Amino acid sequence: MELDRADGHTDSFSFSWQRRDQRQQPRRLRRALGRPHPSEQKPEAHAASALHVGPRIPQALLLALVPFVATLPLVCEAFRPHMRPVQHHPMRPSLSLRRSPLCPPPQMILNAQEFPLCYPPRFTVLGGGNFGLALAWLLGQKKIPTTILLRSQEYAECINTERRHPKYLSDARFPESVRATTDAADALKDVTHIVHAVPVQFSRATLNNISHLIPPNVPVLSVSKGIEANTLSLMSDILEETLGKNRSYAFLSGPSFAREIVRGLATGVVVASTDKRLARELQNILRGEMFQVFTSNDVIGVEIGGAVKNVLAIAAGMCEGLDLGTNAISGIVTSGAMEMRRFGRKMGAKASTFSGLSGAGDLFGTCFGPLSRNRAFGVRLGRGEKVEDILASSSEVAEGVATATALVELIKAKEGGYRIDLKYPIMFAIAEIISGHLTPREGLEEVMKGNSLVDMVYT
Numbered sequence: 007m008e009l010d011r012a013d014g015h016t017d018s019f020s021f022s023w024q025r026r027d028q029r030q031q032p033r034r035l036r037r038a039l040g041r042p043h044p045s046e047q048k049p050e051a052h053a054a055s056a057l058h059v060g061p062r063i064p065q066a067l068l069l070a071l072v073p074f075v076a077t078l079p080l081v082c083e084a085f086r087p088h089m090r091p092v093q094h095h096p097m098r099p100s101l102s103l104r105r106s107p108l109c110p111p112p113q114m115i116l117n118a119q120e121f122p123l124c125y126p127p128r129f130t131v132l133g134g135g136n137f138g139l140a141l142a143w144l145l146g147q148k149k150i151p152t153t154i155l156l157r158s159q160e161y162a163e164c165i166n167t168e169r170r171h172p173k174y175l176s177d178a179r180f181p182e183s184v185r186a187t188t189d190a191a192d193a194l195k196d197v198t199h200i201v202h203a204v205p206v207q208f209s210r211a212t213l214n215n216i217s218h219l220i221p222p223n224v225p226v227l228s229v230s231k232g233i234e235a236n237t238l239s240l241m242s243d244i245l246e247e248t249l250g251k252n253r254s255y256a257f258l259s260g261p262s263f264a265r266e267i268v269r270g271l272a273t274g275v276v277v278a279s280t281d282k283r284l285a286r287e288l289q290n291i292l293r294g295e296m297f298q299v300f301t302s303n304d305v306i307g308v309e310i311g312g313a314v315k316n317v318l319a320i321a322a323g324m325c326e327g328l329d330l331g332t333n334a335i336s337g338i339v340t341s342g343a344m345e346m347r348r349f350g351r352k353m354g355a356k357a358s359t360f361s362g363l364s365g366a367g368d369l370f371g372t373c374f375g376p377l378s379r380n381r382a383f384g385v386r387l388g389r390g391e392k393v394e395d396i397l398a399s400s401s402e403v404a405e406g407v408a409t410a411t412a413l414v415e416l417i418k419a420k421e422g423g424y425r426i427d428l429k430y431p432i433m434f435a436i437a438e439i440i441s442g443h444l445t446p447r448e449g450l451e452e453v454m455k456g457n458s459l460v461d462m463v464y465t
């Protein structure tokens with residue numbers, strides 16, 4: 007049976023009291039019998055017919071059902087902790103529970119600006135660098151209980167007592183709903199969602215250390231951008247290999263500098279997941295007036311965009327460090343965007359993802375904006391500093407450095423064939439520069455002079 011709701015939608019999980027024979031009769035016959043189709047009735051008549059109880063459902067039976075229906079929400083609530091949906095943590099109720107009369111219908115949960123979640127989310131952020139802190143701050147603004155798992159006791163105490171991190175984003179004040187700890191068991195107890203913000207090269211070791219403490223089915227949102235150097239893995243591979251396939255993962259990317267987020271400046275990001283419901287749930291949890299969240303199911307496209315733009319930002323920085331001019335930077339970034347898209351397609355990504363926030367958007371922000379650490383790394387490299395010296399003098403991560411060589415290895419593995427460097431001249435040049443085989447000037451001038459620039463539109 008179906009219920010015709012007042013708003014015109016039909017809910018498959020509820021009932022209609024229309025007689026089956028009446029629903030199946032052709033309209034002309036119904037009119038002749040004086041029983042027009044509900045859509046042809048006046049509103050009052052429609053309402054009356056919706057309540058009309060035919061002889062096949064005795065009124066006594068309906069009355070007997072009333073106490074059962076009335077207590078259904080309470081029964082659902084009582085059983086919630088015992089229900090273990092396949093893909094989700096027990097604290098995230100299954101869709102059928104969310105459809106209990108106590109909860110708004112699913113479209114309300116998914117679309118409402120002020121999300122009326124039917125359970126209290128509790129987040130744990132892994133990684134206390136700039137971006138982990140920015141997301142904890144964002145969640146704190148929404149009064150969502152959030153624990154940051156740090157390695158430094160001193161930093162954790164500073165967050166808990168002074169409500170700020172002494173080193174990163176030190177101007178940002180954390181609300182009371184945010185706390186920090188170095189105790190992984192404490193941080194992961196009762197968690198409903200995990201944000202993974204550990205740099206890619208340290209992710210596998212970090213996750214292996216704590217995987218036994220992460221409750222089954224708790225979903226993980228990764229914000230790290232890069233390719234693991236020794237395995238050529240993306241974060242989606244690392245997460246599945248360390249935390250298993252039996253949970254949902256999502257990936258956040260887009261132009262989103264931590265420093266701007268904690269200043270409350272307008273930001274737009276993409277959350278990609280093959281679990282559409284998780285992507286929409288995270289969208290509703292994270293979004294706010296100044297923080298827009300879009301959803302995508304193109305996980306590989308979003309991951310490739312985030313990893314490759316860091317490499318291209320190093321090239322943009324080198325152009326600046328070498329004073330090659332704006333024309334050269336723009337040419338290299340445009341051509342690099344083509345290579346990003348080409349490789350993404352090879353990996354199975356959608357072409358359109360590279361025109362969006364997690365592709366072109368993040369590429370522009372990182373290559374031309376003043377805040378990028380990858381771009382800053384490239385500037386120093388272009389001015390003549392050595393890779394090792396820059397890395398040794400920096401306490402913040404430039405993911406593009408390790409990713410550059412891993413990216414070329416991954417391209418070779420996926421493309422196969424001869425002279426792949428001709429298809430990806432910019433990626434190959436950056437990897438050669440970072441591994442010390444070419445100087446920045448040699449590498450970039452070779453690209454600019456050697457007819458290596460490609461254009462998506464013109465030949």
Ligand SMILES: NC(=O)C1=CN([C@@H]2O[C@H](COP(=O)(O)OP(=O)(O)OC[C@H]3O[C@@H](n4cnc5c(N)ncnc54)[C@H](O)[C@@H]3O)[C@@H](O)[C@H]2O)C=CC1
Pocket residue numbers: 133134135136137138139157174203204205206208212229230231232262263264265401402403404405
């Ligand atoms: N900072 C930003 O604005 C954004 C960063 N991201 C991404 O977020 C991820 C994290 O970057 P940030 O938070 O910026 O890092 P960060 O550069 O601010 O800090 C480095 C982090 O690495 C940790 N770390 C260093 N050595 C480690 C080790 N051996 N094991 C475990 N952790 C170690 C430090 O404790 C610190 O949390 C990166 O993949 C980055 O690309 C993404 C979007 C924006």
Ligand SMILES: O=C(CO)COP(=O)(O)O
Pocket residue numbers: 231260261262263316319368371372377378379380381403404405
């Ligand atoms: O990914 C980022 C912004 O979207 C941060 O880039 P950097 O790591 O180069 O600072």
